[in-house]
Amino acid sequence: MELIVHADAGLLAKAAAARLITALVDAQAQRGEASLVLTGGGIGIALLRALRTSPALDAVNWSKVDVWWGDERFVPADSPDRNSHQAREALLDHVPVDEKRVFEAGALAAAGGSQHDAGGYAEPEQAAADYAAALAARAPAGAAVPAFDVLLLGIGPEGHVASIFPHSPAAAAAEPVVAIRESPKPPPNRISFTFPTIQAARQVWVIAAGEEKADAVATAVAGADAWGLPAAGAHGLERTLWLVDRAAASRAGQGG
């Protein structure tokens, strides 16, 4: 685990964007393609916006990047609350991604159901099962999920990552993707990767800005139990980075 502290949220977003470009370029140099898992949340979307204006943006072959989401809000496809909607607006609509490689989790079918809802789901459990099937279809032989190159995670003030909330069944789940109901953070219904899926990534980067994240950051980097503090279970096969601003880092190293 490496803790990397930037002066403020703006610089954090820019530095993480630069780092992400390098990681994707490296992955494509080695394997010809890359896979990236996005997060929602303020700083996660700020990172994508910073990426979009980065001078080295075109160093990445965007048509050879698989894009996934570590969690998604189970709301209608056109809802601005969807993490994927926000990511498209911030970045994906502005780079030449291959839509066949952009894997959104299923959306809630709009009330009444109509021809506009093609592909919408009535229940988050169905959307979660289909997302798991999409992961399996892109996984190497014998694995349930791909070996993502970089998996990004935001963190909540109480230590949630993706939509794995403290002391919730998702924190102990063995299946790759779960449906969340009654999430403490709105909206209540969500779809989330679980720890086995997160931990299959080569690199996991937790990104956090703001003083309200300082306790969770301090406790997680000191090594906590992931059941009570899901962020402590965020680690990658090769590298785990905590990319934070000074405010979020302000209590780290003070005994958690």
Ligand SMILES: O=C(O)[C@H](O)[C@@H](O)[C@H](O)[C@H](O)COP(=O)(O)O
């Ligand atoms: O769907 C979501 O709400 C996010 O994916 C969530 O996990 C987020 O990343 C954290 O809650 C941090 O969010 P902020 O950066 O907005 O505090």
